[in-house]
Amino acid sequence: MNILDQIIENKRKEVAQRKCVTTVSMLSASNLFNRNTISLVNRLLDSTSTGIIAEFKRRSPSKGVINNTATPLEVAVGYENAGAAGISILTDEQFFGGADTDLINVRSIISIPILRKEFIIDDYQLYEAKSIGADVILLIAACLTPDEVISLSSTAQSLGLEVLLELHDEDELGHICDTVDMVGINNRSLKTFDVDIERSLKMAQQIPARKLKIAESGIDDPTLIKLFRSNGYSGFLIGENFMKSSDPVLAIQQFINLI
Numbered sequence: 001m002n003i004l005d006q007i008i009e010n011k012r013k014e015v016a017q018r019k020c021v022t023t024v025s026m027l028s029a030s031n032l033f034n035r036n037t038i039s040l041v042n043r044l045l046d047s048t049s050t051g052i053i054a055e056f057k058r059r060s061p062s063k064g065v066i067n068n069t070a071t072p073l074e075v076a077v078g079y080e081n082a083g084a085a086g087i088s089i090l091t092d093e094q095f096f097g098g099a100d101t102d103l104i105n106v107r108s109i110i111s112i113p114i115l116r117k118e119f120i121i122d123d124y125q126l127y128e129a130k131s132i133g134a135d136v137i138l139l140i141a142a143c144l145t146p147d148e149v150i151s152l153s154s155t156a157q158s159l160g161l162e163v164l165l166e167l168h169d170e171d172e173l174g175h176i177c178d179t180v181d182m183v184g185i186n187n188r189s190l191k192t193f194d195v196d197i198e199r200s201l202k203m204a205q206q207i208p209a210r211k212l213k214i215a216e217s218g219i220d221d222p223t224l225i226k227l228f229r230s231n232g233y234s235g236f237l238i239g240e241n242f243m244k245s246s247d248p249v250l251a252i253q254q255f256i257n258l259i
Helices: 002-023 024-028 042-047 070-084 101-105 123-130 146-158 170-177 198-206 223-230 247-258
Strands: 053-058 086-090 114-117 134-138 162-167 182-186 212-216 232-238
Touching: 002 123, 024 123, 042 086, 042 182, 042 212, 042 232, 053 070, 053 247, 070 086, 070 101, 070 134, 070 247, 086 101, 101 114, 101 223, 123 134, 123 146, 134 146, 134 198, 146 162, 146 170, 170 198, 182 198, 198 212, 198 223, 223 232
Parallel strands: 053 086, 053 232, 086 114, 114 134, 134 162, 162 182, 182 212, 212 232
Antiparallel strands: none
16 A cells, blocks of 8 residues: 555545534534635736745655744745745645644735645535635545546535646546646655656646646756746645745745746
8 A cells, every 4th residue: 555545545534533523514604614715826827926836844754754843824924925826734634744723823814825735535625625714725636536526626616715636647637627727747756756847847738728737846946937837837836845944934035036
């Protein structure tokens, strides 16, 4: 069983447990549930946008502890002030050290869109995302069927959430559907964790022109932004490169200054 399989197996158990504690009706009664979401698509299409979706991540299965000292509040404010188009927050606890409260707390102090970075396999998690203040949700093709992507993305859109669909190879192109707003190409394999920047470049022309393209992972050099833009990408999801620094805010400031 690879790490992705382990994560999904654990996530199914976790979701089942959460459903027993908090119902969809209870989630829908959250103060944040009825807020107007902020469009990441619009932010990325803005000609003045950096296109950077900066991530807050404490650890990962491949790297272990990345940053245990930075707090989501200070990092999120710093990311926004530096010019990030959006912020991604890991909410998986067991494998990434995240928490829903990280997103809830950040939502109250920033005005740019937030992506809930999570392994979504059930409609229930979409209601959770809306209830904690997310604007965008992630669907990972590697752990969903095309029909599941259609169903989950349709529900997400009905809740006012934008959808980022993450692909890893050409075999997953069939997961793209009308109710997906953005298509991300992850340069890191979720099964082996190897990084290959060429993956985004090779797949760029195979993504429908009407879909906003996002390059994900392994972006550690500002010159790559220009390369990705020239291949049709509007967004750049960057996490580890900033978070591995002792000062993630300074790291993003320096990175953006070099773009």
